[in-house]
Amino acid sequence: MTLAHDGLTVDWLGYATIRVEGADTVVYVDPGRYGVLSGKWTPPSDAARGAHPPARDYRAEDGDVVFVTHRHHYDPDGIDRVADDDATVVVFDGIDVSETARTDTRPADLPYEVRQVGMEDDGVVDGVPFWTVPAYNHPDGPHTRPDGSPVHSEGFGCGYLLAVDGTRLFYPGDSDVLDGHAELDVSLFLPSIDDTFSMGGQQAVDLCVEMGPDLVCPVHYNTFDALEADSGAFAAAVARGGVPVVLDEGE
Numbered sequence: 001m002t003l004a005h006d007g008l009t010v011d012w013l014g015y016a017t018i019r020v021e022g023a024d025t026v027v028y029v030d031p032g033r034y035g036v037l038s039g040k041w042t043p044p045s046d047a048a049r050g051a052h053p054p055a056r057d058y059r060a061e062d063g064d065v066v067f068v069t070h071r072h073h074y075d076p077d078g079i080d081r082v083a084d085d086d087a088t089v090v091v092f093d094g095i096d097v098s099e100t101a102r103t104d105t106r107p108a109d110l111p112y113e114v115r116q117v118g119m120e121d122d123g124v125v126d127g128v129p130f131w132t133v134p135a136y137n138h139p140d141g142p143h144t145r146p147d148g149s150p151v152h153s154e155g156f157g158c159g160y161l162l163a164v165d166g167t168r169l170f171y172p173g174d175s176d177v178l179d180g181h182a183e184l185d186v187s188l189f190l191p192s193i194d195d196t197f198s199m200g201g202q203q204a205v206d207l208c209v210e211m212g213p214d215l216v217c218p219v220h221y222n223t224f225d226a227l228e229a230d231s232g233a234f235a236a237a238v239a240r241g242g243v244p245v246v247l248d249e250g251e
Contacts, residue, residue, distance in 0.1 A: 001248050005188050005215055006167040012248040014041060014053040015223045016073050018190060019063075019082070022165035025126055028063045029160060029171050032078015034223050044225045051231050051249050052222040063087050064126045068107070069135060069173035070157025071095045076105040079112075088113045088125045092132075092158045119158045132158040133180070135173035137198075152197065161186070171219070174198040182210040189213040192220035193234050194227040205234060209241035216245040 003010040011019040014036030018029040035041035039057035063082040068074050068091040079089060091107040093116035107114055115125065119134040135157045137150035152174050159172035161184060170186040172178075177199050189211060192198040198220065199207065208216050216238055221229035231247050238245040 001250050003217060003246055003248055007165055008167055008169075008188075010169075010188065010217065010248075012053055012190075012217065012219045013037065013058065014055070016069075016171075016192070016220045017078065017082075018171060018219060019060075020162070020164050020169060022167075025064045025128060025164060026062050026084075027065045027067070027128060027162065027164055028082045029067045029162075030069055030073035030173075031063075031066060031082045032075030033073065036223065037078050037081050041223070044222065044228070051247075053249060058082075061085075065090065065128055066112075067130070067160050067162070068092060068095070069159060069171070070152070071097070071100060072152075072157075072174065074103070074107070076103055076110060079110060083112055086113075088115060090115045090117055090125060090130065090160075092116070093118055094155060094157065117158065119155065129163040131161040133161060133172070133184075134178060135159045135175035136178070137174075137176050141176055142195075170213075172199065174220075177203045177207045181207055184211065186211055186213040187215070189216045190219050191216065193218040193229050193231065194221045195229065196226045200229055200234075202237075205237040205241065208238045208243050208245070212243060214244065216243055217248055218245075219248075 009021045016030035020027040037058040039055045041055035059081045066089045089112045117132050122131045136154040137152045161170045167187050169188045171190045191204050193200045195201040221227050235245045
């Protein structure tokens with residue numbers, strides 16, 4: 001399904017991959033991983049079938065700007081599949097590939113113009129204004145490892161507030177609800193609604209209602225077992241709070 005919102009077309013292509021097309025610009029956020037763009041993804045359980053975009057061999061290579069939030073979502077193959085030859089890749093500056101066996105391609109070695117950003121930066125790339133915001137799990141919250149450390153510590157990644165053709169979209173990355181989220185001026189909110197690694201459940205619902213965007217489209221759920229989420233229940237709860245919500249899960 002393709003979502004039409006305020007002159008933009010928006011697609012959730014699986015996992016954390018978001019595509020936004022304006023009049024003259026195509027933007028991607030966190031493309032790839034787990035086979036969602038290579039056609040190799042398999043639903044993790046019967047319960048998740050239909051509640052996640054289908055696998056596809058996707059190679060559009062039409063992206064003018066690609067934004068990457070943190071190491072867990074950094075996938076050079078995914079970037080290659082979505083980025084135009086002249087694309088600019090905006091990546092969080094804390095991504096360290098030496099700590100993962102997934103890739104040996106550093107962001108600086110990508111064959112594109114690469115711009116590194118911190119947790120509280122702003123700029124304009126290809127006519128798209130952007131602002132980064134911190135993204136992390138609270139040390140005393142529920143999204144921690146067995147040793148008590150947060151899955152995403154402060155400084156591990158960022159979220160992005162983007163203005164495409166003047167329409168402001170917010171993807172918080174893998175983060176709990178943080179101070180300042182609700183005060184952002186957002187037209188389309190794309191929250192990660194798994195409740196294992198990032199905001200989900202009632203805290204995500206409450207943020208949607210308090211923020212009051214024009215529309216909510218949840219992402220980052222049901223890609224694998226640990227990301228299981230009841231998107232229907234989430235959508236119903238947000239709608240009860242008076243905020244329009246849409247699920248982008250099917251063909």
